[in-house]
Amino acid sequence: MDEERLRLIERTRQDRIVPLARASVSAVCVPMSMWRHCIGRCARFKTGVSLVNPASLFGESKRRRVFRALIGYGIAAFAVLQIIEPVMHGLRWPEDVLSYVVVALAVGFPIIVSLAWIFDVKAGRIERTGSAETSLRGVRLSLVLVGIGALAAAPGLIWNFFLRDRAPAQPAVAGTATPSIAVLPFVNMSRESGDEYFSDGITEEIINALTNVEGLHVASRTSAFAFKGKDVSVRKIGEELGVGTVLEGSVRRDGNALRIVAQLVSVGDGYHLWSKTYDRELKNIFAVEDELARSIAGALQLRLLRTQARPLVREATASVEAHDLYLRGRHFWNKRTADGLTRSIALFQRAVDLDPGYALAHVGLADAYGLLGEYGAIRAIEGDTKAKAHALKALEIDDSIAEAHASLSLVLDRNYDWASSERELKRAIELKPGYAMAHHWYATILDCQGRVDEGREQTRIGLQLDPTSLIINMSVGVTSYESREYDVAIEQLKQALDLDPAFPVTRHYLALVYAQKGRFADALAVLEKVTEPTPRYVGLRAYVLATSGDEATARRLLAELEQRSKNEYVQAGVLASIHMALGDADRAFAFLDKAYAERDWSLRELKVNPMWDPIRPDPRFGALLKRVNLE
Numbered sequence: 001m002d003e004e005r006l007r008l009i010e011r012t013r014q015d016r017i018v019p020l021a022r023a024s025v026s027a028v029c030v031p032m033s034m035w036r037h038c039i040g041r042c043a044r045f046k047t048g049v050s051l052v053n054p055a056s057l058f059g060e061s062k063r064r065r066v067f068r069a070l071i072g073y074g075i076a077a078f079a080v081l082q083i084i085e086p087v088m089h090g091l092r093w094p095e096d097v098l099s100y101v102v103v104a105l106a107v108g109f110p111i112i113v114s115l116a117w118i119f120d121v122k123a124g125r126i127e128r129t130g131s132a133e134t135s136l137r138g139v140r141l142s143l144v145l146v147g148i149g150a151l152a153a154a155p156g157l158i159w160n161f162f163l164r165d166r167a168p169a170q171p172a173v174a175g176t177a178t179p180s181i182a183v184l185p186f187v188n189m190s191r192e193s194g195d196e197y198f199s200d201g202i203t204e205e206i207i208n209a210l211t212n213v214e215g216l217h218v219a220s221r222t223s224a225f226a227f228k229g230k231d232v233s234v235r236k237i238g239e240e241l242g243v244g245t246v247l248e249g250s251v252r253r254d255g256n257a258l259r260i261v262a263q264l265v266s267v268g269d270g271y272h273l274w275s276k277t278y279d280r281e282l283k284n285i286f287a288v289e290d291e292l293a294r295s296i297a298g299a300l301q302l303r304l305l306r307t308q309a310r311p312l313v314r315e316a317t318a319s320v321e322a323h324d325l326y327l328r329g330r331h332f333w334n335k336r337t338a339d340g341l342t343r344s345i346a347l348f349q350r351a352v353d354l355d356p357g358y359a360l361a362h363v364g365l366a367d368a369y370g371l372l373g374e375y376g377a378i379r380a381i382e383g384d385t386k387a388k389a390h391a392l393k394a395l396e397i398d399d400s401i402a403e404a405h406a407s408l409s410l411v412l413d414r415n416y417d418w419a420s421s422e423r424e425l426k427r428a429i430e431l432k433p434g435y436a437m438a439h440h441w442y443a444t445i446l447d448c449q450g451r452v453d454e455g456r457e458q459t460r461i462g463l464q465l466d467p468t469s470l471i472i473n474m475s476v477g478v479t480s481y482e483s484r485e486y487d488v489a490i491e492q493l494k495q496a497l498d499l500d501p502a503f504p505v506t507r508h509y510l511a512l513v514y515a516q517k518g519r520f521a522d523a524l525a526v527l528e529k530v531t532e533p534t535p536r537y538v539g540l541r542a543y544v545l546a547t548s549g550d551e552a553t554a555r556r557l558l559a560e561l562e563q564r565s566k567n568e569y570v571q572a573g574v575l576a577s578i579h580m581a582l583g584d585a586d587r588a589f590a591f592l593d594k595a596y597a598e599r600d601w602s603l604r605e606l607k608v609n610p611m612w613d614p615i616r617p618d619p620r621f622g623a624l625l626k627r628v629n630l631e
Contacts, residue, residue, distance in 0.1 A: 077105040179300045180243040182219035183207045185228040186260070189252040199251040200225075201327030202260070202289070206247075209293040209312040211434040216297065219243055220436045220466035238267025242467060245273065247296060256282045256320075262292055264299050274299035282320050289313040317351075317358040325351040326361050333368055338377040338534075341368045359401055362394035366407040373414070374601045376536050376571045380414065381599045387411050402432035406441060413445045414599055416628040421445050436466035440475060447479055448604050449630060455479060470499045474506045481513050482608040489513045504530045508540060516610050520548035535561055539574030543611070546581035554582060571595070573602030580615055589620050596627060603628050 188199040249262035263275035290313035329347035351361040373383020394404035409424035439462035446455035477492030514523035546554035576591035607630040625631040
């Protein structure tokens with residue numbers, strides 16, 4: 001949704017809603033003096049209806065057209081309720097206004113009964129209805145009329161205050177088993193184009209808040225952000241992500257002022273289910289996000305009375321500046337490059353310096369240090385030491401943060417503590433069942449242990465939660481590769497490569513599969529398009545060349561890596577794989593021992609990665625498997 005569309009929506013809503021608001025207020029607000037007048041007239045009006053004869057009461061009510069008046073008023077009340085919610089959201093009235101309107105409309109039922117009993121409209125004039133020849137009159141008549149009105153109003157009151165919250169959530173669109181939503185990246189409407197990180201961060205926090213709503217399927221950040229800047233219809237987005245509703249909107253920040261415009265759209269028919277504009281101070285950002293998430297849950301008829309008694313969005317920090325630094329850090333972390341991770345660490349650290357109790361900033365540091373070690377940008381043992389310290393600190397501050405448990409689990413599995421890693425991931429999933437990456441990481445540690453069927457089930461759940469995730473789609477092919485299903489793996493990895501042809505990790509595994517198939521030219525062609533000449537990918541190229549028989553080129557690249565290792569970190573597992581391919585098992589095991597000491601990421605796959613098959617029969621390999629707790 002572009003900026004012009006957002007402005008048009010906001011102007012149209014204001015032009016239409018204000019007149020509706022005035023009309024609805026006039027219709028609902030019945031003066032109490034009229035009610036007192038009607039009761040007085042009923043008490044003085046002499047009629048002859050028997051209280052003990054229901055047939056007589058029914059007949060007299062029919063003659064006085066009471067039922068016709070009730071039906072007409074009921075239709076009018078229903079119409080008021082249909083327009084009152086958009087009026088409320090447009091004028092930014094509190095949600096309690098709806099309950100007040102329902103009560104006011106309910107009070108109107110006895111008034112309408114009384115007026116219909118006393119008066120009739122004949123020839124365009126209001127006249128008093130003639131009396132019958134029996135006995136009910138005075139106060140007794142007044143009570144009967146009030147009772148009739150109360151009975152007419154009772155179903156609506158019971159539904160609104162007692163049954164509506166208990167009603168089962170309705171599927172958002174036909175064919176979906178549960179209510180589902182995708183939150184598209186909010187458009188940055190601030191004056192500064194550089195504030196895009198802020199609108200992206202707000203979007204991500206709203207996604208995280210909605211994942212806490214029981215019974216709601218939320219498309220993940222990676223799936224939703226795949227449509228950023230693309231002109232794709234809501235229906236198409238819904239079909240690709242398997243959701244029934246889409247939330248879109250904008251964020252404008254001007255000094256300490258914050259405006260968030262959001263609207264919920266049904267995928268099936270394009271109907272706007274809900275919309276609202278929030279004008280707040282920046283310091284109230286967490287309260288706004290919580291209110292927005294709860295409003296969306298209400299629009300989808302999801303119950304938030306018991307399990308969501310606590311806020312969906314907690315005030316993670318009281319420091320506006322620390323929160324801003326955290327959002328900037330996540331912006332760079334999401335780039336998943338060595339440079340982006342390094343910049344994110346500096347921003348997360350500044351956030352922690354401002355607020356040492358900011359748990360999510362500690363999680364950010366744990367994630368960044370862990371990935372830097374995994375990518376080989378720093379020594380794995382250095383990255384893991386810092387990552388573990390920050391993950392534990394985050395859990396010390398708040399052990400209900402699913403992301404902190406997941407961060408700790410990644411450190412634990414790189415230290416070959418598989419049982420503890422699995423425990424932390426189970427806890428993360430328990431706290432946040434819709435956490436797609438937690439399911440993916442769980443699948444990874446299961447695969448590393450050879451528990452392939454269990455791992456595939458977790459991958460299936462992860463893909464269901466995040467169907468366009470590059471990492472999870474790639475992992476499907478990796479599992480097939482590790483299961484020696486090479487032809488299947490090639491097709492699956494090609495499909496993952498279509499999602500992002502530049503993603504180097506997909507090319508890493510596709511090259512490995514081609515190498516195992518003996519298709520060395522294809523493997524080298526895949527690696528030629530990796531733009532980052534990191535030791536990991538230079539080493540993989542040397543491994544493929546050595547395996548293909550081109551020892552001279554492989555040794556030249558090996559010498560280059562050994563020279564680079566004097567000034568930068570080169571993973572020992574990379575050097576071990578080259579020596580193995582060159583037929584030097586002793587040198588390979590020497591570097592594998594070094595990789596174990598450094599907690600090299602590559603040893604996690606030692607049990608299942610086919611590339612190590614040439615030295616698998618060696619007794620030293622079995623001993624190494626025991627050391628990493630994979631035997």
